[in-house]
Amino acid sequence: MLAFIVQRLFQAIIVMFVVGLISFSLFQYVGDPVNNMLGPEGTIEERERLRERLGLNDPVPVQFIHYVGNALQGEYGLSYRMGKPVDELIAERLPATIELVFVSALIALLVGVPMGVYTGLNRNSWLSRVFLTVSLVGISLPTFVIGILMILIFGVWLGWLPTFGRGGIVELGGWQTSLLTLKGWSHILMPAITLALFQLTLIMRLVRAEMLEVLRTDYIKFARARGLLNRAINYGHALKNTLVPVITIMGLQIGSLLAFSIITETVFAWPGMGLLFLQGIAFVDIPVMASYLVLMALFFVVINLIVDLLYYAVDPRLRSEHVGGAAH
Amino acid sequence: MTVSPKPPLLEVKDLRIEFPTRRGILVAVDGVSFDIAEGEVLGVVGESGAGKSLTGASIIGLLEPPGRISDGQIYLAGRRIDNLPYEEIRKVRGSEIGMVFQDPLTSLNPLYSVGRQLIETIRTHTDLSEPAARKRAIDLLGEVGIPSPKVRIDQYPHQFSGGMRQRVVIALALCVNPKLIIADEPTTALDVSIQAQIITLLKRLCSEHGAAVMLITHDMGVIAETANRVAVMYAGRLAEVGPVDQVIKRAKHPYTHGLMGSIPKLSRAAERLVQIEGSMPRLNEIPSGCAFNPRCPKAFARCTVERPDLIPVDRSQVACWLYDQVEERTGSDG
Numbered sequence: 198m199l200a201f202i203v204q205r206l207f208q209a210i211i212v213m214f215v216v217g218l219i220s221f222s223l224f225q226y227v228g229d230p231v232n233n234m235l236g237p238e239g240t241i242e243e244r245e246r247l248r249e250r251l252g253l254n255d256p257v258p259v260q261f262i263h264y265v266g267n268a269l270q271g272e273y274g275l276s277y278r279m280g281k282p283v284d285e286l287i288a289e290r291l292p293a294t295i296e297l298v299f300v301s302a303l304i305a306l307l308v309g310v311p312m313g314v315y316t317g318l319n320r321n322s323w324l325s326r327v328f329l330t331v332s333l334v335g336i337s338l339p340t341f342v343i344g345i346l347m348i349l350i351f352g353v354w355l356g357w358l359p360t361f362g363r364g365g366i367v368e369l370g371g372w373q374t375s376l377l378t379l380k381g382w383s384h385i386l387m388p389a390i391t392l393a394l395f396q397l398t399l400i401m402r403l404v405r406a407e408m409l410e411v412l413r414t415d416y417i418k419f420a421r422a423r424g425l426l427n428r429a430i431n432y433g434h435a436l437k438n439t440l441v442p443v444i445t446i447m448g449l450q451i452g453s454l455l456a457f458s459i460i461t462e463t464v465f466a467w468p469g470m471g472l473l474f475l476q477g478i479a480f481v482d483i484p485v486m487a488s489y490l491v492l493m494a495l496f497f498v499v500i501n502l503i504v505d506l507l508y509y510a511v512d513p514r515l516r517s518e519h520v521g522g523a524a525h
Numbered sequence: 526m527t528v529s530p531k532p533p534l535l536e537v538k539d540l541r542i543e544f545p546t547r548r549g550i551l552v553a554v555d556g557v558s559f560d561i562a563e564g565e566v567l568g569v570v571g572e573s574g575a576g577k578s579l580t581g582a583s584i585i586g587l588l589e590p591p592g593r594i595s596d597g598q599i600y601l602a603g604r605r606i607d608n609l610p611y612e613e614i615r616k617v618r619g620s621e622i623g624m625v626f627q628d629p630l631t632s633l634n635p636l637y638s639v640g641r642q643l644i645e646t647i648r649t650h651t652d653l654s655e656p657a658a659r660k661r662a663i664d665l666l667g668e669v670g671i672p673s674p675k676v677r678i679d680q681y682p683h684q685f686s687g688g689m690r691q692r693v694v695i696a697l698a699l700c701v702n703p704k705l706i707i708a709d710e711p712t713t714a715l716d717v718s719i720q721a722q723i724i725t726l727l728k729r730l731c732s733e734h735g736a737a738v739m740l741i742t743h744d745m746g747v748i749a750e751t752a753n754r755v756a757v758m759y760a761g762r763l764a765e766v767g768p769v770d771q772v773i774k775r776a777k778h779p780y781t782h783g784l785m786g787s788i789p790k791l792s793r794a795a796e797r798l799v800q801i802e803g804s805m806p807r808l809n810e811i812p813s814g815c816a817f818n819p820r821c822p823k824a825f826a827r828c829t830v831e832r833p834d835l836i837p838v839d840r841s842q843v844a845c846w847l848y849d850q851v852e853e854r855t856g857s858d859g
Contacts, residue, residue, distance in 0.1 A: 415631035422585055422626075423646045423697060424619030433645075434634050513681040514635060 205505055209498040216494035220487035221264050224253075251275070273488035278480040283488045286473060291492075292373050293363055294462070294469035298454045300376070300385055301393035306447065309397040313404025317412070318431055328401065335398035344391040344464035351387060358387050361466035388465040392458055396450050403446055407439035414438075440511050448504035452497045532603040533560035534737050535584065535705055541596035542579050542588065542761075544808075551808040553592065554579050554761045558835070561705065566728065566738040568752030568769065570745060570784070572805050576761040577741045581707045583607070584739070585622050586614040602704065620650040623698035623736070625727070627710040629690035633682035639666070639693050640678035643700055650701040665696040670726060688719035695727055702734055709741045720744075724751055745788050749773055757781045760805055760816040767841025777843040779821045815846065823847060 231244050231253070239247075248254050251274070252263060267274065273283035312332075316325040335343075352360035365380030366373050375381030411417060412435055420430045459471030466472075470489065477485035509515055542554035554576040561567045569577045582588050584599055586609070599607040606617055618624075626632045634642060643662035647653055653661065659678070666674035669692040682690055691711065698706055708727060712720040728751050731738050740752055748755055748769060755772045757765045757780065765778040776782040786799025803820045806812060812819055818828040827846045835842040836849055 415626055415628060416634040418587065419624070419626055419632045419694070419697070420634065421587055422618055422624035423649070424615050424617070425645065425649050426615070429645065429649070434637070437636050438634070512636060513638075514683045 201509070202502075202506075205502050209502060212498055213491075213494060216491055217265055217268065218261070220490040221261050223483050223487050223490075224260070224264075268488075268491060273491075274484040276477075276482055276485050278476070278482040278485070283484045286485065287470070287488060287492065289373075290468060290470050290473045293375075293467060294455065294458055294471065296374065296376055297385060297388055297392065297458060297462070297467060297469060298451065300389040301391075302396065302447070302451050302454060304389060304393040305396035305400055305450075308393075309400030310404055310443070312397075313401040314408060314431070314436060316401065317405040317408025320409070329405075332398035332401055335394045336402075340391060340395065340460050341464050343394055344388070344461055347387050347391055348464070359384050360387075363468055388461050388467050391464070392454060392461045396447075396454065399446065399450065400443065404439055404443055407442055408435060411435045411438045437511070441508060444504055444507050444511065448500050452493075452500050455496050456493045531563075532600065534563045534565075534602055535561040535739070536600040537580070537584065537597070538599070539597035540580065540583065540594065540599065542576070542583055542592055543595040544592050546591075548809070552761060552811075553808055554583070556834075557597075557758070557761075557763050559756050559763065559766055561737050561739060563704070564732065564735055564737055565754065566731070566740055566752045568748035568755045569739060569741045569758060570743055570748055570755060571758035571764075572743065574805060574808075575758040577758055578709050580758075581624075581709050581739060581741050585618055585624055585707060587618075587624075616650070619646060619703065620701045621703050621705065623701075623703040623706045625691075625694055625698045625706060625708040625711045628714040629687055629694050630714065632694050633690060633697075635682055638679050638681050639685070643678070643693075643697060646697055647700050662696075662700070665700055666693070668730065669693070669696045669699075671696075687715055688723060691715060691719075691723050692726065695723075695730065699730055699734055699736065703736055705737045705739065706731055707739045707741070710743075711740075712744070712747060713742070720747070727751075745773070745785070757784065760811055761808070762816055763835060763842075763844060764817065765841055765843045765845075766835065767839070767843075771839060771841050775839070777838050777841055777848065778817075778845050779823050779847075780817045783820075815844070 231239070231247050231251075235243055235247065252260060255263070264274075271284050273287070275281065276283050276286055279286065312328055316328050319325050348360045351358045362384065363375050363381070364384040365378030365382075366375050367377045367381070369377070375385055417430060417435055420434050425434075455470075458467075458469060459475055461467065462469045462471035463475060470492075473485060474489045476482070477489065537560065538558050540554055540557045541552065544551040544553055557576070557580060559567070569580065571577050579588065579592065583594050584606075586606070588594065594607055597607070598605055601617065601621060606614065609617070633639065637645075640659065640662055643665065644655065644658045647658040647661055648655070651658070663674045663678055666678055671677050671689060671692055677685075682693070685693060695711075698708075706727075711727060712723050715723060724747055727738065727740075730736075738751075740748070742748060752769045754767060755765075755769050756763055757772065757778065759780050765772060765776070765781045767777075772781060773785060776785050780801070783799060783801035787801065788798075801820055806816065806819075812829065814827070814829040814831055815821070815824070815833055818824045821828065825846070831846070833844045833846050833849065835844050838848045
């Protein structure tokens with residue numbers, strides 16, 4: 198177990214190093230930030246001073262070492278656009294994105310898994326057909342269309358939910374959360390559902406396919422032949438065996454939810470990382486882009502690690518050496 | 526056979542299993558009748574697709590749709606079980622009829638320890654507490670010959686070898702003391718060296734627990750060693766039912782005869798094996814009359830027209846017109 202974690206951590210460090218290298222190289226090859234920051238009116242002296250302050254005059258390897266050293270201390274440099282430290286900007290924006298992703302992942306799981314189980318067990322019921330047909334819509338409509346439609350229906354016509362931004366924010370130990378107030382939930386609901394829809398349909402279809410597969414296996418037949426309760430067979434024996442692929446996909450999807458919530462955040466003017474990143478691109482704000490890259494890579498690495506550990510928890514075959522050793 | 530006033534443990538009457546398909550209904554099992562007495566071992570033999578496994582599955586109510594019982598009745602200890610509502614047949618499974626499947630590698634849920642699977646089954650059918658069920662599970666594992674059951678009970682299926690897993694499967698089938706075990710090719714997936722052990726174990730345990738066995742196999746050697754009686758199936762029908770020595774040594778039905786002839790014997794090393802010409806018909810091409818008539822060396826006109834029922838001959842019952850004439854003659858004599 199420990200050896201497994203250490204090995205995975207080592208791999209994670211390598212990945213992060215490579216990502217750091219890539220994100221650092223952005224600084225070298227994408228435009229000259231000094232032009233953007235000072236505009237055409239800046240004098241040569243001003244430019245030189247700014248270069249010195251941003252550390253752009255050092256040799257490249259030295260710059261990289263500085264970059265990594267700073268990154269490890271949570272310093273990602275100054276935003277070219279805002280003139281503020283990037284870590285502060287991220288700290289402002291990150292909670293919004295994480296909460297959005299968390300809520301939509303929760304929706305996707307809590308709705309998608311039961312729907313998948315239902316459609317897997319009742320393959321021919323009319324409700325299953327409805328679910329499957331509607332899920333096609335969920336998979337094929339682009340996020341922004343769904344978001345705009347939802348704004349039109351629930352925001353404009355019905356007037357039930359606010360159409361943009363975050364609200365009802367409560368400060369909780371340095372973390373700005375909107376999940377503690379009703380107003381906050383009313384703001385997060387539409388973007389979270391919009392973001393969740395694709396994942397939900399994906400999970401539903403995956404769970405359904407896996408359930409159909411597992412229900413055909415011999416051990417399910419044998420469980421039936423032993424007269425076990427249907428509930429125990431469907432939810433104990435069958436569902437647990439569908440979990441490994443579901444965990445894999447869910448891990449990947451949460452990663453992409455984080456990274457690609459950009460569109461949803463834009464549609465709902467959600468003050469999250471995606472919006473920050475988009476503005477960063479528009480302005481060639483390289484420190485923002487670079488740190489976004491590093492941060493997302495970090496999320497992916499952490500999620501993958503969690504996924505691996507979950508495999509370990511679910512499937513005894515993966516911990517065979519461990520248990521086998523204990524048996525001797 | 527002695528006539529007992531009690532009904533037989535299992536009684537199958539005119540069982541017919543159909544599969545509706547786009548191109549019409551396929552009859553996979555047709556007019557099969559047999560019974561199993563308490564504690565008896567009935568071997569069911571036949572080629573692949575003869576309907577052995579379907580018959581077994583239908584008894585325990587596990588026919589896979591679209592397959593369905595379209596005619597006939599199944600009685601367990603006098604109680605009709607083929608038309609029970611789901612919840613009733615579920616209670617019969619495991620507690621009154623146990624089942625052993627072919628492949629021990631896939632019969633156990635890989636994510637649960639064998640103990641959990643045993644305890645779950647025991648507690649589904651009894652009021653035993655968790656510790657009592659666990660104790661019973663450990664006893665059972667010991668009984669089926671698994672060394673150090675107290676350690677092994679918490680291990681997972683992948684930590685057991687194929688033979689050991691089949692022992693676990695047998696423990697699972699027997700854990701609530703059912704009166705009947707349906708063993709569907711219990712040794713086919715095992716090493717030859719393990720097969721004999723498992724068969725011996727199955728036979729010993731069933732007689733200790735007082736369970737009858739319906740042993741489905743195509744291994745005549747296993748039947749000869751284990752069964753009291755044999756039912757031979759061909760193309761979804763019974764060809765012959767009788768005591769094992771009778772069927773093996775003095776097979777009546779030409780098909781059974783051919784089947785026995787195709788088994789190599791050490792004592793007749795140099796001879797060529799007798800082989801039945803052709804192959805079993807597909808379900809949509811079963812000939813009229815006796816299903817075996819196109820391959821039968823002794824077929825005559827009646828065989829292609831009229832379907833034979835089981836006719837008592839010696840101590841067996843044979844579905845063959847060859848013996849009808851004999852019967853008529855003896856009948857007119859008496």
